Amino acid sequence: MRRRRFFAWGLGLAACATGCGTERFAGSAAGPRARFSINPQGRRWTRVGQAFAGAARAAGYETGGGTRITVTGLPALAAAELNNGQTLLDTATPLSRLSGEVEVVVVPATSPFKDFEDFGAHLLARPGQTRLAGGPEGEPDHLLFGLIARGLGVDTRQLAYTGYLSSQEAVTELLSGKAAAAAGPLADWRASIKAGRVRALAVSSARRVPGLDAPTLLESGVRVDFADWSAAFGPENMPDEIRETAVRMCEDVTGSADWEAACRSEGWISIPLGGDDFKLWLGSEVERTRAVLRDLGLVDTTKATTCWGSCGNGH
Template identity: 85%
Template sequence: MRRRRLFAWGLGLAACAAGCGTERFTGSAAGLRARFSIHPQGRRWERVGQAFAGAARTAGYETGEGVRITVSGLPALAAAELNNAQTLLDTATPLSRLTGEVEVVVVPHRSPFGDFEAFGAHLLAGPGRTKLAGGPQGEPDHLLFGLIARGLGADTRLLDYTAYPSSQEAATALLSGKAGAAAGPLADWRESIKAGQVKALAVSSARRVSGLDVPTLLESGVRVDFADWAAAFGPERMPDESRESAIRMCEDVTASADWEAACRSAGWISIPLSGADFKQWLGSEVERTRAVLRDLGLLGTTKATTCWGSCGNGH
């Protein structure tokens, strides 16, 4: 199968490992131990928020009151675009990227698609011929299928995608024959994969997931590196002193062994990126999300800049 090797903007982890996250702040011990009030934006980010607050306390920071930090992520960014609302860049102060949830593409165990190449060839030949399932419209699962179609060179607007409230409903649709393939958080599909109910065709991360013999999309010829990320934000118009103190705290916490252990336990990948580097990355992520939503037919056709991976800035 001939594929257009389009770089479809992932998290840019390799590039960031080489040069991002270098804006670190230094200060007094008192400044490093400022008080912070850590809150999830909604129930979706409760676990990340709790893990982050716990790791902060272990690192010696007082939580429960003080500088307010909100944990939010990609679904909130997408929702803002869909509702023509202000983005997180406009309504909050970006502090640090924290975690990512790896997504997986799955098919029923008896599916005719033996591997991702077979699935991709079918999707390219007829984007509307395979019924796709996943979470709510415009959220990470849907975005991932949009990125995959774009990476293959398929007409993204023709995708036949049905949105379900949760991975459980998407699994029911897949196993009952109402869908030919599904996408969702790997954590939600692990048991079904282990039980042999579904086959995992590819994971969305840049590197293979330990303990899972499943190729990445990159290995499968589609230039997509993607995760449902969560990040820490301060209030809008945050004073410089508070911002710098909060960034120091985020860097201390995400570099700690306690945080790494919490991420491993929850099945998240730790993807720290802070300060100006995170703000720059987030700006590209806003444009990326807007472009994919537009390709899916969920937004208007206003031109968006999508320099991800090709502008030479190492986002």
């Protein structure tokens, strides 16, 4: 199994290389001259940050300085847990969930697993002999297999998982027969699915993906609703008035036609959830992630659930 590589970034350190900042001069209800600078926490969130900033400009916000808004997501949360660091709840102010990438479980076209039920039965009976592949250990693909194993009643510590730095490496390993199944963002596997080289057994979202002949995990009897999500955060100890204005700005953006168009273009799902509701959800997501990492043998921590508060609503 490859050596784990973990990356963690401080919310105050990573700046957007393309200068995607926004500001808006708000009215008296929002406070005088409210300004926001939107920045991705690292390279993997650059596209989301750019799309968010673009939709903000289209909604009437102008580029400039001001209160820093950081776009980050699940991998950063998991990295903090793996490195025994502080969670996003400790180091930042939750503002809004933004988007998510649907994950897919795939097998080679010639696999004896005809559907997810076949795969699940084999994983339950022989977890150590069902070789799995995906992104680096402890990151979303690995977390998804951990959640699937928990949902099936499999001993997650027996999973035979190999993590790769790129999705192309996982594709190569799957097609070479070195892995029985793989998981990853649907966008990374669409070409192989369309070419008939692999088959999709299930998607991780609560609803089916249009144009893809694959059931959800929920339909397949595994109580898991999952996405590699991104979200907006303000600085730690953000004043209440500025936080409220920032949450409203996020609502303006995620409710706009430009944001929906950007999500469709990129293949993301729009999953807005703002303010106190997002903070509450994030707390449950921290606990869920911590529990799965513990069950995978990567950390030693506490018990949690396998769904986002409600397994049937995609949020």
